[in-house]
Amino acid sequence: MVIYGIALLGICTLAGLFFGELLGSLFGINANVGGIGIAMFLLMYFSSSLNTRFKIGDVSEKGITFWSMIYIPIVVAMAAKQNVVGALDGGLMALMAGIVVVSVSFMFIPIISNFKKR
Amino acid sequence: MDIIQEVLVKNNLITAFVFVGLTVYMAYLISDKFTQGRFHGSAIAIILALLFAYFVGVSTNGEKGVADIAILSGVGILGGSMLRDFAIVATAYGAKFSDLRSSGAAGVFSLFFGVILSFLLGAMVAIAFGYKDPVSISTIGAGTVTFVVGPVTGSAIGATSDVIALSIAAGLVKSILVMTITPIVAKKIGLDNPKSAMVFGGLMGTNSGVAAGLAAVDPKLVPYGAMTATFYTAVGCLIVPSLLFFLVGLFF
Known part of the structure; x- marks a missing residue:
């Protein structure tokens, strides 16, 4: 199911941003400390362990690769604003x-x- | 006409997909016809988008580029930080832990080096333009770190609002320059592997600049640059208003 891939991506992103905010408040600064980096680590961890143990499946994988491919158009929109x-x-x-x-x-x-x- | 506009505004995110799609199509057409593909289509798309943002900004006096036009308000959602972060995380799918580990030290070094270097250069430009008080010098230096660190530092150390505005402008100039210049100089500076991408992210740090710059060079490098850049603003917010401001105070 394609939604599994998107949901996994969502879980990683939200968890990463949460820990980033937590680190920020720990340091007493109003900024997200490395949230995206943590999220990327999580996704890399899951994608490598899923490949070896659970197999996320080709269709579910498309839910992640779609967002990875739509990245450049998003950057173009970001430039336009x-x-x-x-x-x-x-x-x-x-x-x-x-x-x-x-x-x-x-x-x-x-x-x-x-x-x-x- | 009213009905068309109503449909476009009501479905603004879909309108944004069409707008970006047309922009990218135009960019690849220009890339093929006028540069024989030598200048990458995505780089041209980003420059076109910046040009649109400029012309719309001139006519609307707004701060959100084309998103200040009602029918293009969806561009603000599509290009906003929520979907941008989501897509950046997605690019990590397939990135290799081994690449991160082998260039991790260079990445961390470039992170601290990059923040301090940007701050010092920005502070020096401020001094060259006649600023003499440590608060203004530090705030402008902070702005050249990123346009987030500028106002964070400025309000923490009590800078005037015109100096804070200047620091934001300096950060915006940096971010836009990184977006446009990266694809041009990528080959010369050896920006073609995960390690140099991590160093690039750590030295430049501006999230939008790094994201757009690497997208136009090689999308495979995005996760490595984004990985270090995501810590840059935080490092800046930590050491600029404290350590670096203190150091400037010793001299002025």
């Missing part, structure tokens, strides 16, 4: 800050990624 005017209206300083941070951060990606190879 950004406050682009607000970003450009922040003036030269906001633009400069963004440009400097993004370009320097990009330069560090290959450096940190190659740390262990040396």
Whole structure:
């Protein structure tokens, strides 16, 4: 049943976000601490143990892979609802800050990624 | 006309599916016809969407891009954090524990390094633009961490509302730049494996920027980048108003 896959995805997402909120209030900050990361761990755990022991089944699996594939259209919708005017209206300083941070951060990606190879 | 509009508004989420579908179709058409497929269709779709958001924002004075138009209000639901998070979690299906473990250390390092680096660079730009008090410098630095950390820090340390608004703008610029530039520079910076994706998520941190940037490069890398990015704002909220603000206070 396709709903089993969606429900499993839902359980993982909700549980992850719950623990994220819990961690946030533990640290005393009003933010979700790694909720999505925890949810992803849960889903990876279930998908690997389901494959070996229970077999979630091809049809149920589609309930998860559908949402994984609809991810890019969701990102396009997310881009379409950004406050682009607000970003450009922040003036030269906001633009400069963004440009400097993004370009320097990009330069560090290959450096940190190659740390262990040396 | 009224009847058409009523149907579109009443079923706004379905209208949003059609809107996004048409946008993606246009993007792939542009990708094929004008760049021979060299510039990825999803990257063009995201840029088109940002352009729409800009033009609608200019005419409506709203803050929610195209979602401020009644018939496109569903785009706000489809692109909102609920479905975005749901879909990001779904991308983890099939991701490998072994990849996470082998690059976990680099991911965690990039997370703290990324927050501190963004803060310092943002603070330096603020100083270069003539800010001299530690509260404003720290708030603008916090904004370049993410547009959530900016206002969280600003209200915690008592920044004025115009400085908080600036910090949000700086964070928005960062997020939009990451969305658009990532697919262009991906090859040059070696963003093609789980490890560099985790480092990318940790260094950039902006959830929407990382999500969109990786989607346009290789959807298989999304879970790895999202995994570190999900901790970024939290690390920022933890260390910026406390440790980093304290450090700025030592100098100003």
